[in-house]
Amino acid sequence: MASLKIQSLVKRYGETEVVRGLDLDVAEGEMVALLGPSGCGKTTTLRMVAGFITPTSGKIDLGGKDITMLPPHQRDTAMVFQSYALFPHMTVAANVGFGLEMRKIGKSDRDARIKNALEMVQLGHLADRLPKQLSGGQQQRVALARALAVNPSILLLDEPLSNLDAKLRAEVQHEIRALQQRLGLTTLMVTHDQEEALIMADKMVVMEAGIIQQQGTPTDLYESPANVFVAGFIGRCNLVEGAVTAPGTFRANSGASLACAPDTMGTVLALRPEHITLAPMQTGKATGTITRITYLGAQTEYAVNVDGTTLFASTRTPLAGAAIGDQIGLDWDVCQARLLAGTNA
Structure with a gap:
């Protein structure tokens, strides 16, 4: 060799x-x-x-x-x-x-x-x-x-x-x-x-x-x-365009406020679906409305509308009783919400 x-x-x-x-x-x-x-x-x-x-x-x-x-x-x-x-x-x-x-x-x-x-x-x-x-x-x-x-x-x-x-x-x-x-x-x-x-x-x-x-x-x-x-080519990833408005706060173009690490900068927030935790109660980093539920066998994917921005979250175990139209809380480790330069940067 x-x-x-x-x-x-x-x-x-x-x-x-x-x-x-x-x-x-x-x-x-x-x-x-x-x-x-x-x-x-x-x-x-x-x-x-x-x-x-x-x-x-x-x-x-x-x-x-x-x-x-x-x-x-x-x-x-x-x-x-x-x-x-x-x-x-x-x-x-x-x-x-x-x-x-x-x-x-x-x-x-x-x-x-x-x-x-x-x-x-x-x-x-x-x-x-x-x-x-x-x-x-x-x-x-x-x-x-x-x-x-x-x-x-x-x-x-x-x-x-x-x-x-x-x-x-x-x-x-x-x-x-x-x-x-x-x-x-x-x-x-x-x-x-x-x-x-x-x-x-x-x-x-x-x-x-x-x-x-x-x-x-x-x-x-x-x-x-x-x-x-x-980020978009390797695996499934939420890519949200916007801007940092304060340390630890990323505001999407839709107006949604999303938490990120306080010492990072960028115009696109990248967050893997499996890094988002869903809770039946309206708690966590954001709250949204379930717009789609997709059963994929090993996991279930939820599309959640957060103030005009759709975030995809995946779980190994389907949320009991969750249905389209329900309000739900989303949480994530801010270190998993990476900020990247936009394609035009």
């Missing part, structure tokens, strides 16, 4: 900069997730690391070696694609061994590596089957085994689980993460699924319009978003 260092990476198509001066370090054995909305530049970045796209400028260093202009087969990388990219006419074993054959690995060594890779993903018993005889989850594990078989310095994952249903996706997420940790695989993953990144990654990198908005641990990004974009 090896570390990855990206410096001032730029990709321009005509006048459009898809990636704009990106700097990123991936430590040896670390799993890093690039995420952001469609068109933010995350897949372009991954493909530049893989060698499928040539950067306009910048440098990509893998294990102390400059690979910026090397062709893909000389980079010691392996990629798992969104579409699996398995050869339908080849057996599972032949698919896993394809990269080894292209690298001119001898048959005995190749067979040993194929067997080992399939055992890693618990598919050794399916070596002679064709891809069409496998489930989606099994096909994805074959694609992963093919990548692992070449012993890459870095594993690249391009939205690897997006074609799986929700239940299977959750299972494979944990399988890949456990395997990555056990093998100490340096891994760079692209995903648009924030929950997937929270579950799998050591470090998350949130991109927008070709720029990194924030990078850090999942806890850092969720609990301490750097700006409004990150």
Whole structure:
């Protein structure tokens, strides 16, 4: 395994900069997730690391070696694609061994590596089957085994689980993460699924319009978003525009008065729904009217109108007797009500 260092990476198509001066370090054995909305530049970045796209400028260093202009087969990388990219006419074993054959690995060594890779993903018993005889989850594990078989310095994952249903996706997420940790695989993953990144990654990198908005641990990004974009993109968040009118008091544009930490400033108040406590009696930091109740299984979400501002609060246990139209109290720790600069600041 090896570390990855990206410096001032730029990709321009005509006048459009898809990636704009990106700097990123991936430590040896670390799993890093690039995420952001469609068109933010995350897949372009991954493909530049893989060698499928040539950067306009910048440098990509893998294990102390400059690979910026090397062709893909000389980079010691392996990629798992969104579409699996398995050869339908080849057996599972032949698919896993394809990269080894292209690298001119001898048959005995190749067979040993194929067997080992399939055992890693618990598919050794399916070596002679064709891809069409496998489930989606099994096909994805074959694609992963093919990548692992070449012993890459870095594993690249391009939205690897997006074609799986929700239940299977959750299972494979944990399988890949456990395997990555056990093998100490340096891994760079692209995903648009924030929950997937929270579950799998050591470090998350949130991109927008070709720029990194924030990078850090999942806890850092969720609990301490750097700006409004990150707060809104990672998890559910109440984002209320307004201004601080006195220490500890934030007045929303609607006129609602909301408590915040006394030593903070900003034009947007960010407050996670799970950080709001609801009380049947009209007590707490604010009082409002329930306008919607949504049962989500593991939790129940309440939309509450507070003087023209809607705040969403979620609870694990539904409030007994609460109904739309009821007056209710809302409370929160002022340290959880973060103030951020507005998008126009």
